[in-house]
Amino acid sequence: MVWPVELAFKALADRSRRSLLDRLFERDGQTLTQLCAQEEMTRFGVMKHLRVLEGAGLVTTRRVGRVKLHYLNPVPIRLIHDRWITKYAATWAGALGDLKRQLEEETMSDTLARPAAPARRHIQQIHIRTTPERLWEAITRASDTRNYFYGTLVESTWQKGASLTYRNADGSLAAEGLVIEADAPRRLVHTLSALWDDQVTPDPPHRVTWTIEPMAAVCRLTVDHEGFQGATATFRSVQGGLGVILDGLKTLLETGQPLMPAQ
Amino acid sequence: MNAPKHVYEVYIRTTPEKLWEAITRPEMTRQFFYGNDVESDWKVGSPVRHKSPDGKVNLDGKVVEVVAQRRLVTTFCAVHDAETAKDRPSRVTWEIEPRGEVCRLTLTHDDFDGITATYKQVGMGWNPVLSGLKTLLETGKPLVIGAPAGAAAR
DSSP states (O other): OOOHHHHHHHHHTOHHHHHHHHHHHHSSSBOHHHHHHTSSSOHHHHHHHHHHHHHTTSEEEEEETTEEEEEEOOHHHHHHIIIIIHHHHHHHHHHHTHHHHHHHHHHHHOTTSOOOSOOEEEEEEEEESSOHHHHHHHHHOHHHHTTTSTTOEEEEOOOTTOEEEEEOTTSOEEEEEEEEEEETTTEEEEEEEEOSSTTTTTSOOEEEEEEEEEETTEEEEEEEEEEESSSOHHHHHHHHHHHHHHHHHHHHHHHSSOSSOOO | OOOOOEEEEEEESSOHHHHHHHHHOHHHHTTTSTTOEEEOOOOTTOEEEEEOTTSOEEEEEEEEEEETTTEEEEEEEETTSHHHHTSOOEEEEEEEEEETTEEEEEEEEEOOSSSOHHHHHHHHHHHHHHHHHHHHHHHSSOOOOOSOHHHHHO
């Protein structure tokens, strides 16, 4: 029995594997040959390390014609960071008092570093017995979202830069945003302005990333809501309400029926 | 200071009776809990063990509280791993709340001795278990989670 985060830690413990991740961070979507050219390792060695990284969920692959492209999947590292490292950071900062604020100001001015201010984020993962194509469809099609997304209908052309809306059955807006990236059926990134009640409406838009990873007959879906400016009303609403959406999506795809009866 | 804990909520179309059975019976747990059989007489103070098919104990704990079909509290020690086996037992609480045709299951894993190896490891470990439990109860079939597609193809 191996818990997934353990695999990520073990994969990261090796210098050659961290170096491969750095190469993919510099340029995503490389072939084995391209990666070999930048490493002082045999082709077999690179393959072996890529397999470990893939097994740990840190790298995903995609076939395009005859070549296989490797992509960085930062989600496990983010989870480690968010669930563990940020907690330590908070403790230290709290103990250091004024120095904390000083450091934050310095960090903020350094564009390479992330601000130490407590920007909130909510990440949730679910495993669904379905294909990536069907899952993508269910996320992007109104006839599906109405059955699990609080009865709302999603609408967009799903082109980069296009607008995106979630409308209630009466036509009023529940949320709106812009498509930042749409790589069907793997990755969807968009902004989201919450409009579903008076508390959330004044909040600035945040960012949502949907990542679909096929694992044999199952897909792992990771939904990442980030960029909240503190514990805003939208953050609390997403934190409390995303679970029922994802559970409803899973039930819909696995049984063909909505989890909750239509309102 | 917030004490470290993990909280998961899952909505499942099932009855509290079936959900309770799924958590407490080996022929059910082996279908969603990393293939483990649960073993306990579910009396307060009794041991609770999750075992591999070969009989190896992976999780070892004790029953702390039992309210059938509503609430189960046990201690949790992941003895399958040398590092987590050193941590003192933490606590797992399963709470079942019926809501119409659906049950809300809340799983809280807390009482860690700070940021322990166990705390780090279980963070992502409960997700597949709870996804599998939901699939089993709603479709009658286990959720077989494979390796990522690329790794399986080689």
